[in-house]
Amino acid sequence: MAEDKAQLVVVGGGPGGYAAAFLAADLGMDVALVDPAENPGGVCLYRGCIPSKALLHVAKVIHEAKHAADQGVTFGAPKIDLDKMRAFKDDVVGKLTGGLGQLTKQRKVRHLRGRARFADANQLIVDGADGETTLRFEHAILASGSRPTRLPGFPDSPRVLDSTTALELEDVPKCLLVVGGGYIGLELGSVYAALGSKVTVVEMLDGLLPGADRDLVRPLAARLKKDLDEILLKTKVVSVKEQKNGLKVTFEGENVDKPERVFDRVLVAVGRKPNSENLGLETTRVVVNDQGFVEVDAQLRTAEPSIFAIGDVVGQPMLAHKASHEGRTAVEAIAGHKVAFEPAAIPAVVFTDPEVAWCGLTETEAKQQERAVEIARFPWAASGRAMTLGRTDGVTKLVLEPKTARVLGVGITGPGAGELIAEGVLAVEMAAVASDLKLTIHPHPTLSETVMESAEVFFGQSTHVYRPKRGS
Ligand code: NAD
Numbered sequence: 001m002a003e004d005k006a007q008l009v010v011v012g013g014g015p016g017g018y019a020a021a022f023l024a025a026d027l028g029m030d031v032a033l034v035d036p037a038e039n040p041g042g043v044c045l046y047r048g049c050i051p052s053k054a055l056l057h058v059a060k061v062i063h064e065a066k067h068a069a070d071q072g073v074t075f076g077a078p079k080i081d082l083d084k085m086r087a088f089k090d091d092v093v094g095k096l097t098g099g100l101g102q103l104t105k106q107r108k109v110r111h112l113r114g115r116a117r118f119a120d121a122n123q124l125i126v127d128g129a130d131g132e133t134t135l136r137f138e139h140a141i142l143a144s145g146s147r148p149t150r151l152p153g154f155p156d157s158p159r160v161l162d163s164t165t166a167l168e169l170e171d172v173p174k175c176l177l178v179v180g181g182g183y184i185g186l187e188l189g190s191v192y193a194a195l196g197s198k199v200t201v202v203e204m205l206d207g208l209l210p211g212a213d214r215d216l217v218r219p220l221a222a223r224l225k226k227d228l229d230e231i232l233l234k235t236k237v238v239s240v241k242e243q244k245n246g247l248k249v250t251f252e253g254e255n256v257d258k259p260e261r262v263f264d265r266v267l268v269a270v271g272r273k274p275n276s277e278n279l280g281l282e283t284t285r286v287v288v289n290d291q292g293f294v295e296v297d298a299q300l301r302t303a304e305p306s307i308f309a310i311g312d313v314v315g316q317p318m319l320a321h322k323a324s325h326e327g328r329t330a331v332e333a334i335a336g337h338k339v340a341f342e343p344a345a346i347p348a349v350v351f352t353d354p355e356v357a358w359c360g361l362t363e364t365e366a367k368q369q370e371r372a373v374e375i376a377r378f379p380w381a382a383s384g385r386a387m388t389l390g391r392t393d394g395v396t397k398l399v400l401e402p403k404t405a406r407v408l409g410v411g412i413t414g415p416g417a418g419e420l421i422a423e424g425v426l427a428v429e430m431a432a433v434a435s436d437l438k439l440t441i442h443p444h445p446t447l448s449e450t451v452m453e454s455a456e457v458f459f460g461q462s463t464h465v466y467r468p469k470r471g472s
Contacts, residue, residue, distance in 0.1 A: 001125075004112075005136040006032035008334065009124060010143060011116045011279070014042020016311030016323030017143035018100055024331045025107035032135060033109050034116040034126050039101035043145055044320045045093060047164040052187055054089040055167070056351050059194035063353060070390060080195055086169050117280035121306050125280070139306055139334045142286075142294060143327060144279060146272040146312035151179065154268065155242045161267040163188065173197050173264035175229070177249055179237055181208040184269035186220070186352050189228065192267075198229040200263070202251065206234050209350060213363045215377070216356050216413045219393040223354060232256060240266060274313045298340040299333035300326050308334065322346050345409070345428035349418035354394055357421035360409035360428035361399050373408060374400045376434065376458035378450045380414050382465050385445040391415050396450035398434065400458060405434040416447055423451050434458045 010021040013035030021033040021040075033040065044050060065075045104111050112135070114128030124135045148162040158165075163184045174197065178189040181203030193199040201208070201224070208224070208231070209217050224231060235253030242248075246262040274292045281288060285304040287295040294309040296302055302309050308330040311323030322343075329341040345360035366373040380386035380394035394414020401408055410424025427437060437455035442448045456462035460469025 002131070002133040003136070004032070004126075004133050006030055006110065007137070008032070008139045008141065008331075009034060009116070009135055009137040010141045010327075011124070012042060012143035012145055012311070013037060013040035013100075013111070014143060014145050014311065014323065015044045015320040016145075016327040017042065017141070018104070019324035020141050020143065020310065020327030020331050021109045022103065022107055023328050024334070025109050027331065027335050029331075029335070031107075031109045032112055032137075033104065034112045034114060034124070034135075036113060036115055037097070038113070039097040040104060040111070041093070041097040041100055045097050045100070047167055049320055050096060051089045051093055051167045052163075052184075052191070053351060054092045055085070055169070055191045056187060056353075058085060058088075059191045060353055062194045067390060080172065082169060082172065089167075089169070117278065118283050118286075118307075119280060121284050121304050137306070139308065141300075141327065141330050141334075142279070142302075142307060142309040142313060143311050143323065144275040144313050145323075146274050146318055148268065149271045149273050151237070151268055151270060154240045154266070155247070157242050157247070159242065159247050159265050160240070161265055163267075163269060166192075166267050175200070175263050177202065177237075177247075177261075177263040177266045178269060179266060180269040180271070181205075181231070181233075182210070182269060182271065183350050185267070186224070186350060188267060188269065190224070190352050193227050199227075200230045200232065200261075201228060202232045202235045202237060202253075204234065204236050208233075209356060211348065211362075212350070212356055212358060213397075213411055215363075215395060215397065216358060216411045219354055219395060219413045220350075220352055220356055223393065224352075272312065272318055274315075276313055298342060300330040300341060301333065317346060317348060319346065319348065343429070344431075345425045347421045347425050349421060351418060354391070354414045355417040356413045357417040357424075358409065358411040359421055359425045360407070362409055362411065363397075363399055366399060366408075372402050374402050374405075374458065376400060376454045378454035378457050378462065378465065380447075380450060382453070382462075383445075383447060383450050384464075385447050385449065386414065388445065389415065394447075394450070396420075396454045398437070398451075398454050398458060400434055405458065407432045407434065407437065410451070412450070414447065414450075420447060420451065423448065427451075 007030040009032045010017045018040040024031045114126045116124045126133045172195045176197045178185040178201045189199045238252045239250045286302040293315045300308045310326035312318040332339040347359040349357040377397040381392040397411045399409035407427040434455040442452040
């Protein structure tokens, strides 16, 4: 068996793994990155965030063209060239992953194509196209990510899609059932609806996007009610059977008037599972918990001192930006810096239309923790910029500590919320108080003013909302 060695080996080339490998190289370490793909990128670039955002952009263009009629411009019905759309998406992915390949070479990170498994606390076996290589390391960072959860009893059929196959955009089904009203279900459900599918979403809980505050979800739910064929809440799929004309689905739930229906395709988007199996972790002291997550401390170190773990494989939230930051923290810890991964806020963004974004403490979490908070809410109906976009359905809210007015959390729904939330993250991280946001001059006319004006609402002094503070 071939032999090799590296000071640091990173297992997995997603946004957690490659960010870690690149920083380690920048700090002067000798780094190997193991991943089966031609270039780094992982799920995020190849079959997640990036391709889905390319398609969501297309969906947004279709929507805006349709709604431009309200503003005096009428376009004809869109003509969908699926091959071209797929080529656009694949081109974006190709350019980005190709760029990462170049950055890997420039930094002299050695990319070993293959799958790695641990042989002990300082050795990995890499199974590549040319056979197996033993790779000795001083430190390893496990960044093996996650995969879509499968539901038992669903047939093994090309008509049953997961996020990966749904992004391949084989065709536009006439009617599509989306199981799961979370991030993926709503993002990809929106894409297919914009392309012309009749989309039904079935969610077992009593609301869409269970992790988000209800007032943030409301504008999205209202929009989806118009764009989708149906949203079935508190509903379960009890069986899916393949038949000649499609997939026969049986529902069970309070609001189900037709318990059996046939769909051309079913997209399963009910969460993701950590990739912690078949990695030889049993040959080390690494601890994997009951849910399959690898246990780590605040420096991302596992119970095996030479092995660190980051990203989806160590726990929620399964978000690329969390993984990258964890990766960089792990590398700094390995380099001996005094660091810990202790973010005050990790932003979450659902890239639907409108977008839903939040960070820090949510109002729902405050209630669950019986923590007193004050909420300051600015409706976008009072925003000039929102009005010019024909999008007054948004809302910006602050979750504040009552006595100090410290910003504990921020929530935004509306087009561009995913960009706007960055200011909220900075506010929470910098321990800003409401007057910091109020006194920061925001450019007019922009949607960013809604963050400033929600702070003004807190003081009962919003220029565009007449709501004097009680008792003042
Ligand atoms: P999710 O956790 O966001 O949503 C899954 C939904 O499915 C939940 O609402 C859950 O109640 C529901 N559900 C579970 N079992 C069900 C069942 N049997 N029948 C009906 N509904 C059921 O998971 P996801 O949408 O699969 O996405 C996985 C993860 O990927 C997300 O949690 C997120 O971390 C990440 N992701 C992020 C983004 C983004 O940042 N924009 C986009 C896509 C995915």
